[in-house]
Amino acid sequence: MNNSLWAEILVLGVVLTNFRLLASSRLFGLIDTMQIQAIALCAIPIALAPSASALSFRLVMLALITLAVKGWILPRLLKHAVQKTNIQREIEPFVGYDFSIMVGIILLGVCFLISYRFGTDANLSSHFLLPSALFSLLIGLMIIISRRKALTQVIGYLTMENGVYLFGAALAIKEPLLVEMGVLLDVFVAVFIMGITIYQINSEFDHIDTDRLSELKD
Amino acid sequence: MNPLFHILSWFSALILSPLLVGVINRTKAFYGGRKGQPLLQAYYDLFKLLHKGAVYSQTTSWIFRAAPIISLSVALTALLLIPVMGYRSVLSFRGDIIFLAYILGLMRFVIVLAALDTGSAFEGMGASREMQLSLLAEPIFLTCLAVLAAGTGQLDLSGMIKSLWSTSTSQTNAAVLLITGALIIVLLTENARIPVDDPTTHLELTMIHEVMILDYGGIDLAFIEYASALKLWTFSALLIGIAFPFRAGSPHIDLIIGIGGIFLIAVMIGIIESTMARLRLLRLPQMMIAAAALSLTAFIWVIK
Numbered sequence: 001m002n003n004s005l006w007a008e009i010l011v012l013g014v015v016l017t018n019f020r021l022l023a024s025s026r027l028f029g030l031i032d033t034m035q036i037q038a039i040a041l042c043a044i045p046i047a048l049a050p051s052a053s054a055l056s057f058r059l060v061m062l063a064l065i066t067l068a069v070k071g072w073i074l075p076r077l078l079k080h081a082v083q084k085t086n087i088q089r090e091i092e093p094f095v096g097y098d099f100s101i102m103v104g105i106i107l108l109g110v111c112f113l114i115s116y117r118f119g120t121d122a123n124l125s126s127h128f129l130l131p132s133a134l135f136s137l138l139i140g141l142m143i144i145i146s147r148r149k150a151l152t153q154v155i156g157y158l159t160m161e162n163g164v165y166l167f168g169a170a171l172a173i174k175e176p177l178l179v180e181m182g183v184l185l186d187v188f189v190a191v192f193i194m195g196i197t198i199y200q201i202n203s204e205f206d207h208i209d210t211d212r213l214s215e216l217k218d
Numbered sequence: 219m220n221p222l223f224h225i226l227s228w229f230s231a232l233i234l235s236p237l238l239v240g241v242i243n244r245t246k247a248f249y250g251g252r253k254g255q256p257l258l259q260a261y262y263d264l265f266k267l268l269h270k271g272a273v274y275s276q277t278t279s280w281i282f283r284a285a286p287i288i289s290l291s292v293a294l295t296a297l298l299l300i301p302v303m304g305y306r307s308v309l310s311f312r313g314d315i316i317f318l319a320y321i322l323g324l325m326r327f328v329i330v331l332a333a334l335d336t337g338s339a340f341e342g343m344g345a346s347r348e349m350q351l352s353l354l355a356e357p358i359f360l361t362c363l364a365v366l367a368a369g370t371g372q373l374d375l376s377g378m379i380k381s382l383w384s385t386s387t388s389q390t391n392a393a394v395l396l397i398t399g400a401l402i403i404v405l406l407t408e409n410a411r412i413p414v415d416d417p418t419t420h421l422e423l424t425m426i427h428e429v430m431i432l433d434y435g436g437i438d439l440a441f442i443e444y445a446s447a448l449k450l451w452t453f454s455a456l457l458i459g460i461a462f463p464f465r466a467g468s469p470h471i472d473l474i475i476g477i478g479g480i481f482l483i484a485v486m487i488g489i490i491e492s493t494m495a496r497l498r499l500l501r502l503p504q505m506m507i508a509a510a511a512l513s514l515t516a517f518i519w520v521i522k
Binding site for chain 2: 005009016019097102104127128131
């Protein structure tokens with residue numbers, strides 16, 4: 001097993017976890033899948049390094065901090081929110097689960113087609129990172145627009161962010177650490193606030209269905 | 219490749235395939251804390267059935283009588299197509315993947331026709347379910363084979379499996395991992411194993427494969443049982459050839475490794491059967507869509 005095979009397996013892992021996110025209705029399952037995706041994401045920059053000596057301190061620190069934030073703190077926050085609001089499942093999404101997967105397959109094909117247009121001279125470490133990053137972005141967007149519960153939409157937001165991170169990982173040799181850290185901090189704060197907001201919405205209205213929030217009320 | 223190797227591999231399949239059923243049953247018994255039936259029970263059953271005469275319903279036609287013979291001969295032909303661990307199979311030509319997929323389809327087709335031929339509403343229901351599942355499983359199987367063809371640039375099964383893992387790129391190898399997952403689901407579906415169909419049940423609500431062969435007895439039943447054991451062997455041999463990355467280099471040692479791998483797959487099926495419940499009929503398309511997602515992702519991956 002050489003290094004590039006590991007990198008491919010990890011990128012494939014991200015693609016498959018995206019499909020799992022589309023297919024699952026249980027919120028705990030979704031959060032666990034997010035966690036697996038985050039762990040795969042963190043390992044990608046390390047697996048992409050051509051040799052052990054090419055691993056810089058910056059790269060390893062970036063992976064470790066991402067692992068801590070996305071693989072541990074954010075899932076903990078989300079699980080806390082799930083327990084507080086006492087909602088276990090996403091029932092009746094706008095788009096059904098089977099149909100979501102079919103759309104996902106089409107989206108994957110579209111992402112690969114789009115990445116052809118970027119050409120191979122984009123100085124990418126692996127040719128699969130670009131379509132997979134695009135795919136994560138689109139799946140995140142799809143989850144946000146096709147699901148009802150605010151918590152699932154937060155998970156969609158995180159998936160989109162993972163796509164952005166994957167873009168970063170493709171160019172990690174050039175990208176400054178500061179930008180990555182800034183993005184990570186933004187996400188952390190955003191999810192933190194969303195968690196609190198979801199709890200507030202739930203205690204105010206007894207549900208977290210975002211489509212019902214638009215109804216007027218005295 | 220020397221003829222001795224072909225004879226050995228073909229006859230080991232003929233002799234050992236009913237043992238697969240025994241291994242699956244013993245694994246399930248082990249998980250259930252039981253002693254289980256003898257390992258050779260499938261042989262005893264076949265032997266018993268071969269010594270009995272057949273009884274035919276008056277409403278049936280020649281289709282009903284021809285189906286067991288056709289299904290057994292098709293199973294024997296399919297076996298000739300499968301290369302053992304990447305060594306050239308007896309029947310190997312460009313495009314034999316399509317031939318393989320469709321003779322397996324023919325096997326299902328004759329059994330379904332025979333089930334309809336009995337005129338029993340019960341068997342018609344089983345036939346309809348079988349066709350519904352194969353409608354979903356067959357495209358997945360063909361997509362998996364297409365991934366192999368696109369990934370290795372070969373059009374015959376022997377050439378594909380030979381160049382896998384040795385000369386193929388990491389791109390292809392990653393895709394092969396995906397189609398291994400999809401092929402396991404296809405194997406369970408095609409061979410009527412547990413998440414899809416329960417081979418031990420005789421409850422009308424749950425049967426799929428068993429219900430179609432209810433009217434058979436004696437020699438005909440023995441033919442059908444033996445054909446399905448051979449079909450299980452065919453799929454397992456294909457799966458182990460694709461998924462197992464190491465080759466010893468010597469044909470006969472590889473043959474032993476391959477047969478060991480096939481029995482490992484039988485143990486795996488036993489474990490799946492004892493740890494999973496049978497899925498509801500309505501949930502089955504969901505599982506097939508997951509397998510389709512796996513195989514199509516692999517396809518997109520490999521044609522990039």
